[in-house]
Amino acid sequence: MSTDTVLSGEAGGLETALPTTLFRFATAGSVDDGKSTLVGRLLHDSKAILADTLDAVARTSADRGFGGEKGGIDLALLTDGLRAEREQGITIDVAYRYFATDRRSFILADCPGHVQYTKNTVTGASTADAVVVLIDARKGVLEQTRRHLSVLQLLRVAHVIVAVNKIDLVDFSESVFREIEADVQQVGRELGLGSDGITDLLVIPVSALDGDNVVDRSERTPWYTGPALLEVLETLPAADELESHLESFRFPVQLVIRPQGALAPDAVAAGLDVEAYRDYRAYAGQITEGSVKVGDKVSVLTPGQDPRTTTVVGIDFAGASLEEAAAPQSVAIRLAEEFDVARGDTIAAAGTVREASADLYASLCWLSPKPLREGAKVLVKHGTRTVQALVRNVGGKLDLASFKLEPASTLELNDIGHAQLRLAAPLPLENYLHHRRTGAFLVIDPLDGNTLAAGLVKDHPGDHEDERYSI
Amino acid sequence: MSTSLTEETTQVTEAAVSTRLSSLDTLESEAIHIIREVVAEFEKPALLFSGGKDSVVMLHLATKAFWPGKVPFPVLHVDTGHNFPEVIDFRDRTVERLGLKLVVGSVQEFIDRGELAERADGTRNPLQTVPLLDAIQQNKFDAVFGGGRRDEDKARAKERILSLRDEFGQWDPRNQRPELWNLYNGRHTVGQHVRAFPISNWTELDIWRYIERENIELPGLYYAHEREVFARDGMWRAVGEVSQPLPHEDVITKTVRYRTVGDMSCTGAVESDAYTVSDVVVEVAASTLTERGATRADDRISEAAMEDRKKDGYF
Numbered sequence: 001m002s003t004d005t006v007l008s009g010e011a012g013g014l015e016t017a018l019p020t021t022l023f024r025f026a027t028a029g030s031v032d033d034g035k036s037t038l039v040g041r042l043l044h045d046s047k048a049i050l051a052d053t054l055d056a057v058a059r060t061s062a063d064r065g066f067g068g069e070k071g072g073i074d075l076a077l078l079t080d081g082l083r084a085e086r087e088q089g090i091t092i093d094v095a096y097r098y099f100a101t102d103r104r105s106f107i108l109a110d111c112p113g114h115v116q117y118t119k120n121t122v123t124g125a126s127t128a129d130a131v132v133v134l135i136d137a138r139k140g141v142l143e144q145t146r147r148h149l150s151v152l153q154l155l156r157v158a159h160v161i162v163a164v165n166k167i168d169l170v171d172f173s174e175s176v177f178r179e180i181e182a183d184v185q186q187v188g189r190e191l192g193l194g195s196d197g198i199t200d201l202l203v204i205p206v207s208a209l210d211g212d213n214v215v216d217r218s219e220r221t222p223w224y225t226g227p228a229l230l231e232v233l234e235t236l237p238a239a240d241e242l243e244s245h246l247e248s249f250r251f252p253v254q255l256v257i258r259p260q261g262a263l264a265p266d267a268v269a270a271g272l273d274v275e276a277y278r279d280y281r282a283y284a285g286q287i288t289e290g291s292v293k294v295g296d297k298v299s300v301l302t303p304g305q306d307p308r309t310t311t312v313v314g315i316d317f318a319g320a321s322l323e324e325a326a327a328p329q330s331v332a333i334r335l336a337e338e339f340d341v342a343r344g345d346t347i348a349a350a351g352t353v354r355e356a357s358a359d360l361y362a363s364l365c366w367l368s369p370k371p372l373r374e375g376a377k378v379l380v381k382h383g384t385r386t387v388q389a390l391v392r393n394v395g396g397k398l399d400l401a402s403f404k405l406e407p408a409s410t411l412e413l414n415d416i417g418h419a420q421l422r423l424a425a426p427l428p429l430e431n432y433l434h435h436r437r438t439g440a441f442l443v444i445d446p447l448d449g450n451t452l453a454a455g456l457v458k459d460h461p462g463d464h465e466d467e468r469y470s471i
Numbered sequence: 472m473s474t475s476l477t478e479e480t481t482q483v484t485e486a487a488v489s490t491r492l493s494s495l496d497t498l499e500s501e502a503i504h505i506i507r508e509v510v511a512e513f514e515k516p517a518l519l520f521s522g523g524k525d526s527v528v529m530l531h532l533a534t535k536a537f538w539p540g541k542v543p544f545p546v547l548h549v550d551t552g553h554n555f556p557e558v559i560d561f562r563d564r565t566v567e568r569l570g571l572k573l574v575v576g577s578v579q580e581f582i583d584r585g586e587l588a589e590r591a592d593g594t595r596n597p598l599q600t601v602p603l604l605d606a607i608q609q610n611k612f613d614a615v616f617g618g619g620r621r622d623e624d625k626a627r628a629k630e631r632i633l634s635l636r637d638e639f640g641q642w643d644p645r646n647q648r649p650e651l652w653n654l655y656n657g658r659h660t661v662g663q664h665v666r667a668f669p670i671s672n673w674t675e676l677d678i679w680r681y682i683e684r685e686n687i688e689l690p691g692l693y694y695a696h697e698r699e700v701f702a703r704d705g706m707w708r709a710v711g712e713v714s715q716p717l718p719h720e721d722v723i724t725k726t727v728r729y730r731t732v733g734d735m736s737c738t739g740a741v742e743s744d745a746y747t748v749s750d751v752v753v754e755v756a757a758s759t760l761t762e763r764g765a766t767r768a769d770d771r772i773s774e775a776a777m778e779d780r781k782k783d784g785y786f
Contacts, residue, residue: 019494020494022492022494051760093629095625096672098626098674105677106496119649192747254511255510257538259541264539264569265541266534268539269568288505288653317535318534328497328500332538367649369511379658392650430490436652440654442654444656449635450648450656
């Protein structure tokens, strides 16, 4: 069993054993595409399913007569959800699942496809390093496939993997696969997926039911020389890995650590120098992109003030002093000058951030049954700051199948559209295309506090005047 | 501003940090981010602390999040009155060591006052919900940290990291807020509160590897020890004041350990010779049973046992 090898290696303290890394991916597709079976297959073949769970599934499979006289396990049952869902025969929500190989630990966001696909796909994709989109080999690229790929392009998912499933049902035909592959690449080109240098697009023939090219390469598709799905997931660089290499260090301040004598008793008992920490002051947060070193010049960005430039004099983490740190590490940063820095401010590599703006041009993925109306007052949560905002103008709605902008003055549940908002305080907004964290925000209903929309900063208002936003 | 500054930088710099964080470092960083967000955005948070391994890891993460300052919130324990004495002892020592305030919600007091009735099967785990909600209300806690993990159960697999609860503490799986990027929406109205699960994405094995790496102390019953036990419901149950064998149940001495530590009346031990944390890591990695399936009588009641308890306001 693959998990055993690495773990006994680590537990035995072997210095050669590399620690596993974390990789987050999501699945998109409808039940009919065999998504549940694919997820079940991945969990089953990577030995993530333990005996008691498997026994329960085997019993239910037998009760339902799955596989006829041969018997067998209905892998889709491994992802069976809540009773509330079984009773209504629907999948309500994104479910998170976990499995590991000797290289990586995986977090899988299993997104239901048929109902509210945009809401679920946007949610799952927002944290995903990769998204696996399923296509039924008998049906090829459908309108739904185009919609899924549109959303993934918009969300700037680093890796999009299209699994052409049920390849066994087309007799492992290379020509069927090549035709679908060409169609997928065509859609990708139309959307700019895979050719924009930000995302990549891979197409793999699989049979989730039989396991072909899921964990191991299949002998039944000799014409396919690429890797199996799990091999791809094990080797793709994670988004953090790509983003920690960006030059633009960004650090939204979560809170100020300033004990003023109220030091942790366990730290003091362990010999912490109480005098040295009397005036300790550090800014706690998680690095959202890039990296920082002691001695780096940084700018502190506070709404309504000019950026203040200073030097990093310390990077602390729970008693350890670090020379450098990178996304997505949580640390506490000390600065040379005693500025007034508070939650909601951003510390960034000096000279890399543009002027803060109170005009927000964005794509909004509308996630609430309550529609967006021009003139509405909402809250915008960006980084660690929440500000009031006015919806000045809805600039249109995307037709996800054609990816064309249609006129619209409102956005409804599962719509994706453009809007212009006026913020009560300027924020250090950045284009989502290049900054997946500082380019993202939530739109929140000030009345009941619910999340209304996922927002992606489109352009910096200084870039150019876009007629779509003209008022 | 000059245009050179406006050029988006996506190229890789050679000097940048090249090694990726390990999965444990990534999970730790995520949990600390969430703990800090909740402390920054809520008036009065508290951490559910039972002395069980997940809550011990939670508290350890909180000490790291605010170092060198004190953990800035109290801990809350819902005491079923059927807890293992050594766990209560561990709880009190930990609270003392970190200088924390301990709030206890007592199931026994509710039973004594006639506000809760003992169940026919004797387990008190499901009875914790009422004292929990009472303690939240009395102390005006607006956020409560829990050590729930999504790998534990299919109801937990659909739980949010910040989970909004109404006046009755109810979880409504059909009406959850979408959770996007690392932006957590904790807004709530009067009477509502939020349950925060910073270690949602950890597995049982991650917890143990982290305990090993960080050298975190746990109650001794997590490691192999000799104990008088009897067999019930396919599990080894400890002999204790509230956990007595029936006439047909033979008491024997076995080397066992606990994979979960809950109410003595419903938590079973597993046969084990894992005496150290490294032994446990190896054992958990090779285990063929889920931790709740192996050790929790209350989760065997029905397929949806956890789902039902959560809807009623359970952890």
